[in-house]
Amino acid sequence: MSRIIAIVNQKGGVGKTTTAINLAASLALAEEEILLIDTDPQGNSTSGLGISRDNLDKSLYDVYAGRCEIPDTLKATVLGHLSIAPSTIDLLGVEVELVDRDGRERVLSNAIEAIRKSYRYIFIDCPPSLGLLTLNALVAADSVIVPVQCEYYALESLGLLTKTIRLVRGSFNPTLDVEGIVLTMFDSRTNLSHEVATEVRRYFGDKVYATVIPRNVTLGEAPSYGKPALLYDVHSKGAQSYLSLAKEILNENGIRQRA
Numbered sequence: 428m429s430r431i432i433a434i435v436n437q438k439g440g441v442g443k444t445t446t447a448i449n450l451a452a453s454l455a456l457a458e459e460e461i462l463l464i465d466t467d468p469q470g471n472s473t474s475g476l477g478i479s480r481d482n483l484d485k486s487l488y489d490v491y492a493g494r495c496e497i498p499d500t501l502k503a504t505v506l507g508h509l510s511i512a513p514s515t516i517d518l519l520g521v522e523v524e525l526v527d528r529d530g531r532e533r534v535l536s537n538a539i540e541a542i543r544k545s546y547r548y549i550f551i552d553c554p555p556s557l558g559l560l561t562l563n564a565l566v567a568a569d570s571v572i573v574p575v576q577c578e579y580y581a582l583e584s585l586g587l588l589t590k591t592i593r594l595v596r597g598s599f600n601p602t603l604d605v606e607g608i609v610l611t612m613f614d615s616r617t618n619l620s621h622e623v624a625t626e627v628r629r630y631f632g633d634k635v636y637a638t639v640i641p642r643n644v645t646l647g648e649a650p651s652y653g654k655p656a657l658l659y660d661v662h663s664k665g666a667q668s669y670l671s672l673a674k675e676i677l678n679e680n681g682i683r684q685r686a
Contacts, residue, residue, distance in 0.1 A: 431539065431549045432606055433568035437591075438584040439555035441576040442611035444471045445646050447552035449666070450572075452476075452655035453673035455509035459547040462501070465514035466535070466564055467554040473513040476504040477653030480515050488517035490538050491525070497538045505654055518560065525559050532559070532599055536567035557591055565595045570606035574640075575627055577613045577620040582627065609672060611640040638672040641665065 434447045447463060455461045465472040466487060470480045480486075485500045490512075501510045525531040539549065551564040565571065573588060575581045589605070596603045608631055614620045628635045640646075643665030649656045656666035 429543050429546050429549060430570070431543070431551065431568045433551040433553055433561075433564040433571045434574065435551075435553040435561060435564065435571050435588065436573055436575070436584060437555060437557045437561070437588055438576075438580070441584075442574045442640060442646075443555065444475065444552055445650075446572065446574045446609060446611065446640070446669075447472050447550055448475045448650070449646070449655050449657070449669035450672060450676070451509055451548070451550050452506050452657055453669045454548055454676070455506050456657060456670070457673065457677060458508055459677075460545065461509045462512065462542070462546045462549045463509065464497075464512040464535075464539075464549065464551045464564075466518070466560050467514055467552055468516050468518035468560075469554070470514040470516065471650065472552040473511060473515075474653065475650035476506075476509070476511055476655070478502050478504070478511060478513050480513065483513055483515060486513050486515045486517065488515060488521065491518070491521045491534055497542055505658060522559050532562050532566050535563035539567050557588075562595065562599075565592065565603060566599045568600070568603060570604045572606050573608045574611045575608055575623075576611050577623040579619065579623075581623050582630065585627070585631075605634055607676075608635045609638065609640060610635065612642050613639045614642050636672060636675055638668055638675055640668045640672070643668075 434443055436443050451461050451463045463472055473480055485495050489495045490497055497512055500512045502513055504511055553561045553564045575585055610624050641664050645656050645660045645663035646665035649659035
């Protein structure tokens with residue numbers, strides 16, 4: 428059975444796209460059929476997987492505009508078993524264009540249904556906001572993975588997001604769950620990183636993955652070469668941490684289960 432997971436945090440710069448690219452790539456390496464849907468108008472997941480945003484005939488914007496179906500947008504990536512539904516800056520217009528449309532929060536959910544059975548995991552990389560694009564992702568998703576940067580305001584942003592998830596669950600998607608929380612940009616040399624990790628684990632318990640993503644040069648450099656970290660430098664701490672996270676998600680019948 429396929430699973431749709433939104434990777435979301437309304438705060439920017441927390442490693443959301445880095446997590447989307449590298450987690451999807453790590454699972455594809457396990458020969459799982461993976462789709463990454465880039466719903467961020469910045470298109471960083473698209474370029475980070477080697478797809479030129481300037482040469483796209485169709486993108487996710489065309490799906491929202493009703494010009495095509497998701498299969499018409501799909502592109503193969505540099506890694507076998509991993510495809511992407513790419514994004515362009517045109518997605519910025521969706522927030523305005525959807526305002527008066529009936530069922531505006533279910534456009535992405537309806538579009539995904541036609542291809543859901545073709546993939547073991549479908550990841551949705553969300554923009555750093557809680558607008559209509561993110562709402563569409565949360566309505567379409569079975570669960571969410573929340574990257575949390577190990578910095579001072581981490582718990583504040585996490586609290587706002589969990590409130591939003593409760594609202595979406597109550598109004599649009601009653602089965603939406605928090606798949607897990609992944610600590611990112613962890614610097615073992617600083618007390619702050621350790622303190623934030625301790626606090627997040629204290630509040631959210633076993634929702635927090637055992638794997639911690641470190642600050643790592645490879646994770647910053649790889650996107651500029653259009654590659655996930657495991658193809659840029661598989662031995663780096665960054666690549667190895669996402670491979671470890673993928674193993675956590677694959678355990679127990681292929682998906683991490685939580686109460």
